[in-house]
Amino acid sequence: MTPDRWRRVSRLFDAAADIDVQDRSAYLDREVRAPDGGPDPALRAEVERLLDLDGDAGDGVPVYxxxxxxxxxxRAGPWRLVERVGEGGMGEVWRAERADGAYRAEAAVKLVRPGLAPDLVARFRAERHVLARLDHPAIARLLDGGTASDGRPYLALGYVRGEPITDYCDRRQLGVAERLALFGEVCQAVAYAHRMLVVHRDIKPSNVLVEETPGADSAGAASGGGAASETSGGGAGRVKLLDFGIAKLLDEAAPFTAPVTAADRRVMTPQYAAPEQVRGEDATTATDVYGLGALLYELLTGRRPYAADGRTRAAVERAVLEATPPEPSVTTAEGGAEARAAARSTDPARLRRRLRGDLDRIVLKALRKEPERRYDGPAALARDLERHLAGLPVEARPDSVSYRARSFVRRHRQGVAATAAGVVLVAALVTGYTLRLSSARAEAEAERAASDATVDFLIGLFEEGDPLEARGDTATVYDLLDRGTAQVRAAFADHPRERGRLQVALARIHRNLGDFGRADSLYRAAGALAPTGTPLWTEAHLGLASVLKIRGDYDGAERVYRRAFAAAPPENRLHALGGLANVLRLQGDLAASDSLYALVLDARRTDGDSAHLSTDLHNVGVLRADLGRPDEGARALREALRIKEQALGPDHLHTALTLNSLAVVEQDRGRPAQAEALYRRALAVYRTHHGEAHDDVAAVRNNLGALAQEQGDLDGALREYRAALGTWRTTLGDSHPYVAIALVNIGSAYHDGGRYADAERYYQDALARDRASLGDDHVEVGVDWALLGALYHDAGRDADAEAAFREAARRFDAAYPPGHPDAVGARVGLARALDRQGRRAEVPAALRGVPPAPPGLDDETARELVRLRL
Structure with missing residues (x-):
């Protein structure tokens, strides 16, 4: 077949594959014609043969x-062919025995397919040059090569009685960790090939075999060999990577260079091919990263990234180019999940929890459409899996569920906390803010023992009004505080040490009451009365840092914590280190925070300091959830809850704090029933202590609204959001930042319900409040504009979307460095609005300043960016 004829066959095949089967005959009657205009039976037979081969989108490449x-x-050189054990698009594989008497051995002999096009024969010959460069225990070793007795090229590789890695793992019911260990061997083999300047380009289960060592169950025969990898199933598995038959040498200066695959020939396996292969572009090391991602997806889930059973090759290729594979954990809810989970020695629920988080993100990062957004190479992918197995933060970051500007809200939870004087936690898939004053109020220091009887008496008097100690009897709290403040000024004017201790006690109570301004002033006054590094100075600075953190001044809190850690006596340094770790978490430096907390927890456990251990465990739980490890977060929070319930009782406010944070994590883990039960318990405690009209009660009701919205109960969500809004307006005042948060939540519920006019009204209200309280150029005002831009886009109001995204982009560009996901997202929203208005000439200007491959984008935004640039 000549190249021109093949191009025509390929074009007709691609077009016919996209047509329904019942309509193909008419299409072929019309289009398959000879140069004179008459029918061309031979051409039609070739196209129909390819369509038949394509019917099940099989693993092989077309037969050219x-x-x-x-x-x-x-004979093939010194090898006698015994039995055929495999067949691919380019040739046959035979089990062979050494026949020249030099030594006894078996080999897998690969013969070129009869009639293969001349340039593909050259490619087959090139495989010998490629394999000759590779000497790795997990890569099938080249024994020799040459020309068989019938003139066909051949090569001989070490023969292994192995089976595809997916079959091997399923037959032995290997768990996730064991599968990852075997997969790590594959990554190392591919990384070695890349170091030798060779790309495989066809990584799939049938090219990754596992041979069992003697003593294990026997397996079917195939070609390959392997590197040892211990498993718990009894015996060892040796991995071998096979078939560099379509590999391409990267070393352009090499004395022999394999012919480049013609784009129209598309020598690949569609289900495992990277998008650039489908488009006919050159393969790179990133292509193999994609193939490894597809293999890992199947190893973990038992299905391929794109569920395309029974679909044509063309449909599979469209999916590779356009569709986003579901997160691996999501596949545990599909048909056949029980059997697939059983093959992994677990059940669907446990498998979902095991895959959710790190493994979801790692797999989808390897499978990203854009090569530059995947891992840098197989070694980087293997390192991230090792970090996951070691419980360390991984490089992969989560993608948003869809391109909605409301994803800005999720990323701005720390910024919202700065304006709301609290910590904002956002539940998964919820479009609004989910408020929680999580760990800030959990850091009250134990009261110092008083040496002076008068001071002891006064501190005891003040603490009668502390809401964390008074068990709900706070009717006289403000009277007590006013009286205590007056007594401090009058009775201790000439006694700075006692006055400082009393001011610390007063500051702590004001902090727990939510009067952060007075708490700030009292802590600063107390700290000024004591020499640096003394217990009183340390206590005042730790208290001041906690207030700064609650108020959202994370930079200020970090400075004070670092100062306290440097100057404090040894017994107080852990408190400062734990506080610093929490601030780093709020600033977004999650890896550094996690490392510090590991040190703090070890020291707390060694010291047996259960009171502070529970606080640090609470904060670690929230951190691990932020790191995408909700299972670990839940474990830490449950341990904190157990300690608090034993030490403080089930009805203490500190216990309720952890109940609520645990509920948020359980919500993120996809366990709404457990989350709701925990929210209800926390709500009951808060109501017992505070009654209905309290900001803690409103915060939990706001969280319940977010849970209802996540489950599609928009009426229930609105009911809870409105209750929170009413309480905050009553207790905190109409201008408090929490009010704007509740307004955004209500607007998001209307947005989800398609009530765009109502959503706009609430979003606009929140925008006006944020502009008044924060200033027109504040980044949170940009968030509000982005929300409106998304709303206008959904409503088909492209001109309004354009204006809103321009406002968002202006604020984000001023606040963030180039390439920040929020800034890029706003500019993509702007460009899309222009595109939908037919103003395509203005799109390049809208995207000016956006880097070629900005990190951290969700998949839909990244795809939209590529589309708009094209």
Whole structure:
């Protein structure tokens, strides 16, 4: 077949594959014509043969050539062919025995397919040059090569009685960790090939075999060999990577260079091919990263990234180019999940929890459409899996569920906390803010023992009004505080040490009451009365840092914590280190925070300091959830809850704090029933202590609204959001930042319900409040504009979306460095609005300043960016 004829066959095949089966015959009657305009039966037969082969989108590549059938040769060099064990698009694989008497050995002999096009024969010959460069225990070793007795090229590789890695793992019911260990061997083999300047380009289960060592169960025969990898299933598995038959040398200066695959020939396996392969572009090391991602997806889930059973090759290729594979954990809710989970020695619920978080993110990062957004190479992918197995933060970051500007809200939870004087936690898939004053109020220091009887008496008097100690009897709290403040000024004017201790006690109570301004002033006054590094100075600075953190001044809190850690006596340094770790978490430096907390927890456990251990465990739980490890977060929070319930009782406010944070994590883990039960318990405690009209009660009701919205109960969500809004307006005042948060939540519920006019009204209200309280150029005002931009886009109001995204982009560009996901997202929203208005000439200007491959984008935004640039 000539190249021109093949191009015509390929074009007709691609077009026919996209047509319904019942309509193909008419299409072929019309289009398959000879140069004189008459029918071309031979051409039609070739196209129909390819369509038949394509019917199940099988693993092999199309058979290129004239379909000749020849008997096998008697010999291939010194090898006698015994039985055919495999067949691919380019040739046959035979089990062979050494026949020249030099030594006894078996080999897998690969013969070129009869009638293969001349340039593909050259490619087959090139495989010998590629394999000759590779000497790795997990790569099939080249024994020799040459020309068989019938003139066909051949090569001989070490023969292994192995089976595809997916079959091997399923038959032995290997768990996730064991599968990852075997997969790590594969990554190392591919990384070695890349170091030798060779790309595989066809990584799939049938090219990754596992051979069992003697003593294990026998397996079917295939070609390959392997590197040892211990498993718990009894015996060892040796991995071998096979078939560099379509590999391409990267070293352009090499004395021999394999012919480049013609784009129209698309020599690949569609289900495992990277998008650039489908488009006919050059393969790179990133192509193999994609193939590894597809293999890992199947190892973990038992299905391929794109559920395309029974679909045509063209449909599979469209999915590779356009569709986003579901997160691996999501597949545990599909049909056949029980059997697939059983093959992994677990059940669907446990498998979902095991895959959710790190593994979801790692797999989808390897499978990203854009090569530059995947891992840098197989070694980087293997390192991230090792970090996951070691419980360390991974490089992969989560993608948003869809391109909605409301994803800005999720990323701005720390910024919202700065304006709301609290910590904002956002539940998964919820479009609004989910408020929680999480760990800030959990850091009250134990009261110092008083040496002076008068001071002891006064501190005890003040603490009668502390809401964390008074068990709900706070009717006289403000009277007590006013009286205590007056007594401090009058009775201790000449006693700075006692006055400082009393001011610390007063500051702590004001902090727990939510009067952060007075708490700030009292802590600063107390700290000024004591020499640096003394217990009183340390206590005042730790208290001041906690207030700064609650108020959202994370930079100020970090400075004070660092100062306290440097100057404090040894017994107080852990408190400062734990506080610093929490601030780093709020600033977004999650890896540094996690490392510090590991030190703090070890020291707390060694010291047996259960009171502070529970606080640090609470904060670690929230951190681990932020890191995408909700299972670990839940474990830490449950341990904190157990300690608090034993030490403080089930009805203490500190216990309720952890109940609520645990509920948020359980919500993120996809366990709404457990989350709701925990929210209800926390709500009951808060109501017992505070009654209905308290900001803690409102915060939990706001969280319940977010849970209802996540489950599609928009009426229930609105009911809870409105209750929170009413309480905050009553207790905190109409201008408090919490009010704007509740307004955004209500607007988001209307947005989800398609009530765009109502959503706009609430979003606009929140925008006006944020502009008044924060200033027109504040980044949170940009968030409000982005929300409106998304709303206008959904409502089909492209001109309004354009204006809103321009406002958002202006604020984000001023606040963030180039390439920040929020800034890029706003500019993509702007460009899309222009595109939908037919103003495509203005799109490049809208995207000016956006880097070629900005990190951290969700998949839909990244795809939209590529589309708009094209």
């Amino acid at each position: 050539g004239d379909g000749l059938s020849l008997p096998p040769p008697e």
